[in-house]
Amino acid sequence: MKTIYIDFLGFDLSLNKEDNWIVSLLSRSYHVKISKDAPYVFVGSFDPYSYRTEITDKISIYIPGEAIFPDFNFFDYALGFDEFNYDDRYFRWLPLGNTMARGKFVNNIQKPFGRKFCNFIYGNPDAHPNRDLLFHMLNKYKKVDSLGAHLKNTNIDIEPRNGNWYQGSIDIKSEYKFSLSLENSLMKGYTTEKIISSFQAKSIPIYWGNPNVTKEIDPDGFINCHDYESFDHVVEKVKEIDNDKTKYLKMLQSAKSLFFEETFHENQNKKLLLFFENIFDKEFKDAKRKPVGYWTSRHLDTLLIKPEKKQSLTSRLKFWK
Missing domain, CATH: 3.40.50.11650 (Glycosyl transferase family 10, N-terminal domain)
Known part of the structure; x- marks a missing residue:
């Protein structure tokens, strides 16, 4: 070779x-x-x-x-x-194969309706504001347990990131009926472990982030915020599923995705x-x-120079238009 x-x-x-x-x-x-x-x-x-x-x-x-x-x-x-x-x-x-390999599916939930309501596991306080917004809105309906460093409101700890944090997140999510599974950004195609670990835990994801997520994940198996006009409507949908055992069980059993296929x-x-x-x-x-050349170099210069110098460079660039 x-x-x-x-x-x-x-x-x-x-x-x-x-x-x-x-x-x-x-x-x-x-x-x-x-x-x-x-x-x-x-x-x-x-x-x-x-x-x-x-x-x-x-x-x-x-x-x-x-x-x-x-x-x-x-x-x-x-x-x-x-x-x-x-x-x-x-x-x-889509690197989810590498991610999923670090955790195992929960095979059996003995009492799916007897579990705690919903979890929220995040450490980043600088994500898209929709993440915190939905947490606070849903928390008004029932307490949402924030288990990570961000907005933490419980004494429950999960496996730290320097351990098997991914399996730890699956294990703790399995104790909840729902999992808030919001990406840190809005971007088509950007699907991460947030929703996958919830599926592995048999906890229904409440998802936001990739508007095209249903291209790879069956829409019947989770609550997709992108299907609703506002988070008010999302909260109403959560209430509906939370209070209807038949609908809840149907959604829980509908979790399907090409990500779950070994061949994918x-x-x-x-x-x-x-x-x-x-x-x-x-x-x-x-x-x-x-590309290599004058304008490519100038473009990179604008990305790298200090902010106070950008105005001078911009004025010089205008001269060449």
Whole structure:
């Protein structure tokens, strides 16, 4: 097999460069070596623009873990959540297979109607305001247990993030009839573990974030906020399901998604590997994609310079229009 040299920049410090899902996938077709001087660099979403100097003469592959649309002036290739096509430069990647593998489905709920009402598990206070808004509105109907650091209102603790926090969240969610499953951002295609862990816990998700979520998840198995004109209507729907055992049980038993199919994740891995092979099997010069030139440089300058200097640069750019 061909030997390729890669590096990782802008990822969480917990990333093991030698042993992660990208290396594992690439190892199906290549001998993978990690080097800080590697010509190919995978870039994460932690301050990626700060690595401009490091990646200028390299081929960069951007892999955001959050709701961020790639800047193709800066990166040669990218993965992302967005439903978007851009020749051979972009691959829509749904990483839920990697996430789901960290947790197990709850097989049996002995008393589904005897459980606590609803949970809310978040640590980020800076998410889209809709997340907190629905929490407060639903909390007026019945107490919603906030189990994470944000808006915490119980003494219940879950497994910390440096442990098996994902399985911990499933275990605690299984004690509730409903789970508030709101993304931190509004973005088409952006579906994360928020809704999946709720399904794994057999707790009905109350979901908001990806308006197109029903392309991949059966709409009969959860309460989709995007189906309603306002959160007032969402709260009324929750009340209806909460107080009707027949409707509740029907929704609970209707949880279906292509994400639950083992073949989906392996087929996606195979397609992603083909995407990577299209990069690594080319001559280096033929695989480069990001534009190079005056206006591209100026665009990147506006992203990187200090705010007080932007006005001066903007005035100079106007001169060239």
